[in-house]
Amino acid sequence: MQYSQKVLDHFMKPHNVGKIENPDAMATEGSPACGDQVSIYLKVKPETLVIEDIKFQSYGCASNIATASIITDMAKGKTLEQANKITWKEAAEALDGLPPVKMHCSVLAVDTLRKAIYDYEIKHNLVEKKKFNKELIIEELKKVIYPKVGEDIVTLKMVKYVGFENGVATIDIDIPSFDTHRDNIVEEVKEHLQRFKEIKDIKITI
Amino acid sequence: MKQIYFDNCLTSQPAPEVLDSMMPYFKENFYFPRSFVSGGSRISSDLEKFKKIIADSMGADSSEIHFTTGGTSANNIAIKGYLSANAGKGTHVILSVIDYPDLLANAAFFEQSGFRVTYINADKEGFIDLDELKSSIRSDTIMFMTTLANHVVGTVQPIKEIRQILDSADHKIVMHVDACEAYARLPINVKELGIDLMSISAHKIHGPQGVGALYQRKGIILGPVKHGVSRIDTLETGGVSIASIAGFAKAVELIFNHFNEYNKKIKELRDYLLKEIEEKIPYTLLNGSQEEKRAPHNLNISFDYIEGEAIMMMLDLSGISVATGSACASQGLKPNYVLMALGRNHEQSHGSMKFTLSRYNTKKEIDYTVKKLAEIVKELRSRSPLYNKE
Known part of the structure; x- marks a missing residue:
């Protein structure tokens, strides 16, 4: 099992690391008990709903840090709707693949991003009610x-x-x-x- | 740059003398042992010499040593061989929750086949609970197994006291010891300690991979586990590489000629590594025994707020090899079971790093490692949502 060079690059020099003070939205997913936790912070332009700035913090392994880094790169500059459509497979592909045992890191990164977007939508009454089924x-x-x-x-x-x-x-x-x-x-x-x-x-x- | 290696209990670099000792058995002495013919008899007498080197190193007789294809094979031959041949005497086995996976997997196998197994607990330093051992002994207990020096935290079990407890039963309880981690690092005399079966491995002590040995005390009966032709050994059927056995014997000879000197050096380096980490890196926690009852080569330490695979990867990219107890680095995606059983929480297990040193390590390597480690820990903490200290 080996990491791609791209995973190693994002792990060693991650993009968008840190915290946004007074973010427009944020989410934390995972837990230290599971061995990985990611927080994502968003700044959103209200008129266009474009993600102007995005940062993350990670308690996790190399692929956890790398997937959070790539997902923040992918989401930056997109509208909330576009960013919400990024899939964990696309994130993994953007890193030139992940070892099978590490795919869940990509899922976690995407989940955290979607939850941060949802946090913004809730705060601004943009959520459509879905019937649970x-x-x-x-x-x-x-x-x-x-x-x-x-x-x-x-x-x-x-x-x-x-x-x-x-x-x-x-x-x-x-x-x-x-x-x-x-x-x-x-x-x-x-x-x-x-x-x-x-x-x-x-x-x-x- | 040469890799700095602190993962000697995963496997270790074969000593150059070991490789030299193996070469003739790949070239001119490629025979299997055989009577009456010159090549084969020479091998037979060489094997006897090698056996004596291993036997002498643990106070055993040559006739009590079997060469195996490794520590795991020795464990399987001992446990399966004894339990299958002696099930008529009883079907209860005792071991602890922190034992080496070989022992736990064999216990689980026999549990499925109708044996009863008691898993005793360990305290926070990794010593098994002797009161629990006492109360677990039943009239049908036939075997106790233990890991002499724990493979995760290096805690050394009190074998003499355990033997006394086992002997207080009114029937014989056989003791199998996995000494792969302890052998050649701690003085072991199988007779003085009352060990009945013991497995050791070459590749953790600068010998070659793929060879180990089983000590079988005279009078202890083992049923066949591997059926077939005996070329080298009656229990480990088929061939065991004679070149590897030669290398194993050389590795043992090299250590036991300088036993105290090497292990004193290793312990001093380990203590220096611990002192430097504790001085230079905040929020760390030593796992295992604080006392002398710890194998000299082992250091296991948790770094708060960060995860071990990330530390391991960054150290690796700086040319330093270590191991971690993090779930992320394990095949089963589970935190290390030994640390969890010792009362550490998930975070402390995920953030644990295991350094296992050898005589080839130097103080200079430790200085470089601690410098890198301090930088890495600082960097990863700056990325962690759990770390709020400046």
Whole structure:
């Protein structure tokens, strides 16, 4: 497993590191317990909704720092709508790829950016209310990466069933008992779904 | 620039003398041991010499030494061999939650096959709980296993006291010791310590990769684990590289001819590294034992507010090799289980760095490393959302 030269360049000399004092919006995702945490700060021009300045701080590994660096580069100068459409695959590609086991860093960077954009939209009443349903759960599960191949568990067809009824999310995941990443996947699915206040209980069968 | 290497317990650089000792067995002495024919008999007598070097280094008899393809193979042959051959006497095994992965994986394997396993805890310095050991012994306990010097924090288990506890049972409990980390760094006499089975490895002590040895006390019966033709050894069937065995014996000879001198030097360098880090870098935490009961080559230290893989990568780009307990650097994406069992939190585990020194390290290398490390830690803390101090 090796990092590309581009990852190493962004890790050693990251762009847009730091904090913006009095930001228009900010978000922190991940946690030290998971081994990575990213904060992103935004300055937005209200008339055009263009991201004028963006900075990040990272507690994390080389790829965590590199993905935060590249995502801030990609978002700078874009409108909130354009920036919101940047995917974790595009971020990883911009770094000339990431090792499969590190793909989740790219997901975290994109997630943090989207949450910072959402923070701005909430503050300025720009959010359209979405009805919570199982499609949103499936969208969220697309952020859970299977570390062996660096692809998400929905694309890999590891998610066999998703249900949502009376606040209970029921997920059926196909992962063999001897798989060393089994516990990680289950934990990560829970972590992602616990973010939704609509979900009161999570039932995972493996 | 030459790489500065502080990861000797992952693997170590073979000594030049070791390589020289191996070459004849790739060239003119390429035979397998065999009676009656000249080449084969010469190899047989060379193997006996090598066996005696290993046996003498631990107070054993040559007949009690098996050459294996490494430490993990020795652990498997010992544990699987003993438990499968002695299941009639009992099916209970004791080890600790901080043991080397070989021991934990073998215990889990036997647990699935119907054995009962007790995992005892360790205190915050990494010493296993002897009261828990005492109370865990049952009438069907047949084996206790331990890692002599812990592979993460270097804590040395009190083997003599453990032996006394095991002997207080009214039946025999066999003790298997993984000494891959401790061997050639701490004095070990298998007879005085009452060890029944012990595994060691060459590549952690400047020998070649792919060779190790198992000590099997006379009278301890091991069932076959690897079935097939015995070329070199009855338990490690098939071939074990004779060149590697020659290199292993040379590596052992080199150390044991200067045992105190080398290990004193390594310990002094380790203590100097710790002193320099503690003096020059704020917010650090030593993991493992503060006392003398720590293997001389091991230093494990956590750096607050930052993550270990980033430190490791930056040190590597400065030409310095170290290891980390961070989840990000592990295949399973989990924080180091030993540090977690010692009561460290996730952050302290992710931010932990392990330095394992050798006789080839110098004070100058340590000075350079601490200078670089201080710069790196400062830089990474300046990027961290958890660090708010100026």
